[in-house]
Amino acid sequence: MSAEARVLDDSPRLLVVEDDPDLRKILKAVLLREGYKVQEAGDGEEALRVIDASQPDLILLDVMMPKMDGRQVCQRLKANARTSQIPIIMLTAMSESDDRVRGLDLGANDYITKPYEQRELLMRVRNLLDWGRLQRDANPLTGLPGNQRIEAQISRRIAGGEPFVFMYLDVDHFKAYNDFYSYQKGDQVIRVLSLILRDVVEHDGSADDFVGHIGGDDFVVIVHPDHAEAVGEEILARFDREVPMLYNATDRERGYIETSNRQGGLQRYPLMTLTIAAVSNQLREITHVAQVSDIAAELKRFGKEQERSVMIWDRRGE
Secondary structure, eight states, rough: OHHHHSSOOOOOOOEEOOOOOHHHHHHHHHHHHTOOOOHHHHHHHHHHHHHHHHHEEEEESSSOOSOOOOOHHHHHHHSTTTTTSSOOEEEEEETTTTHHHHHHHOOOOEEEEEEHHHHHHHHHHHHHHHHHHHHSOTTTTTTOOOOHHHHHHHHHHHHHOOOEEEEEEETTHHHHHHHHHHHHHHHHHHHHHHHHHHHHHHHOTTTTEEEEETTTTTTEEEOOOHHHHHHHHHHHHHHHGGGGGGSSSHHHHHHHEEEOOOHHHHHHOOOOOOEEEEEEEEOOOOOSSHHHHHHHHHHHHHHSSSSSEEEEEETOOO
8 A cells, every 4th residue: 555545644744845856756755754744846836736625734834946036935824814724844955044034934934954853843743733733723713722722621631540620611691792792892801701710720729720712702611620629619619709890880880781672672781700510520420521510511401590690510420
């Protein structure tokens, strides 16, 4: 079976842009042996056509090429929102130190000099692919890790038998606030909550604790059981202290907003509160991620009935 046939469908897609056909062939063979999918381009213009059609996960880009050089290609890619997050490794000759600096100034993520040392090249490729995955997974509003890293964090703790408390956080009455005050003000609520979570976990948690953003007003905090109670209570206290300040004085003092419902009548919505559903593997055996999500979803439904900021614990394993 050929190297190409052994590559899995979900393997990272790499584009090698190199005008020297012999170097291009060698580089492609090295990358194929590592299990990557590899496409080729012999000049900058061809590279842009391939990138537009296939959106590779990483580009190895030679500096000196005919028609359009690597610096021009890099500049075009980084100026386009659709391609600006694709990691780029510039391929430069030993004598092209100025080109390396200029390439990094244009937005290239790394460079490597010819002739390549194979282990170094592969290490840089792996590192940049990891960085690219984190960039794609991060929530653009808060910069916090998204669903892939959240799931990976839970899975790692389950597989390693590590004690943890998984907190699912959801803002109550957020939609009413968002509709009444504007989406921009709603985004402000999300950013304020993300800062609260980061600050509290950094101050009251440990180095291995984790904060993630599922999307919208849904967040995740994963902490060690020893300080979970303190972290949760401090999050609630700061939310109840800081988020009401995002209302105008009138709404804040009376404790609700009043807006028209679909029937044309007026409806009151309380100020936003926060529900935290806390699931721990210290209280019951947890063997997979879906189990954590199911328990948290059930706890969240109960918490939303409380009409105040609250942390609901899963106590059924006791």
